Amino acid sequence: MHALEMLEDVKVIAQKAGHAILEIYQHKDYEQFSKDDNSPVTTADYASNDVLMTELEELYPDIPIISEETAHVSLNARKNWQRYWLLDPMDGTQEFISRSGDFAVCIALVENGWPVMGIIYWPIKDSFYYAVAGHGAYKQTDKGITRLAVAHRQPDEPIRFAVSRVQKLTTLTQYLKSERPTEFIKLGSCSLKSCFVAEGKADCYLRVGPTGEWDTGAPHVIVEEAGGRILDSEFNGLSYNQRETFDNPDFMVLGEQSIGWRDIIKPHRTERDI
Known part of the structure; x- marks a missing residue:
């Protein structure tokens, strides 16, 4: 079926x-x-x-x-x-x-x-x-x-990041390298922050910290069908059912693909053993 x-x-x-x-x-x-x-x-x-x-x-x-x-x-x-x-x-x-x-x-x-x-x-x-x-x-x-469709942003518009209510903002901002203005939208669960990117209410969600494949499975297809992408913290694709553990690396949910995300976000290696 x-x-x-x-x-x-x-x-x-x-x-x-x-x-x-x-x-x-x-x-x-x-x-x-x-x-x-x-x-x-x-x-x-x-x-x-x-x-x-x-x-x-x-x-x-x-x-x-x-x-x-x-x-x-x-x-x-x-x-x-x-x-x-x-x-x-x-x-x-x-x-x-x-x-x-x-x-x-x-x-x-x-x-x-x-x-x-x-x-x-x-x-x-x-x-x-x-x-x-x-x-x-x-x-x-x-x-x-x-x-749903990711938002189209003009070059002079701020990048809107969906962020956790409880995580320190510096956990995210340490990986930002652009002079471009930013805004931060506080929200709860991992999946809902991803969906905010998919529907154009945010432009990016950086997830730094432990998650499992179940945290990205459903959002992954929703975000990509809306025109975005979910990548790991080094700008590589995620994988499913390839490891003994279900642990994810740190990842990023990116909206409009014409934005130069590599000029905005510093890639980093996840420090956890996954």
Whole structure:
């Protein structure tokens, strides 16, 4: 079955998972735990994961699943997978905890090592960002569906960077080398910042710090179908299902491709062992 034929059913599943999170969020009734890397995880993450795993396995029993919140499959067991789901049941757990509302459900379908469908559901806004490779990227709200496109910027206009609410700004600005004016837009989850680039509300998102392939899978196809690119911190392409670990390098989400990004951003090697 082509990804385009699966799109609407998977959007329904993403929304169900988002509603499971929202039910917990609204009642402020959850438990919080720490993972091995000291990052937070909550019962809302697990509730969303349960919905996604159950629904996807029922509809598509022949497609394996990789999720941030389940036991990870060894590279040897998955290296020959032609197709699999890549899930982040709740991107923005810290935003859930701080009650900013900037958290999202992310579902990607990866085929032959590359994301071909991405769905991001923002529960607080009851809105979707989604794309299928070769068929454009879209945003869906209660007002309808609009096609996404990165913003076109004039040379004298400031570059707008989507940035974290909690990360120190110097973590980002140390990698900027241009005299061009900049603006900073504070937002929550990794996926939503990427989507802001895709819809032209920001021009760039630099991610410095640990992430997994599930953080970029769904945004990757959305951003690229909107005319942007996601590259690692040395301006190389990302990869999927190629390593034993799912850890990403630092990466950048770039909007309009005519902008001289190499004149604005200093490449750097990720210091983590990935």
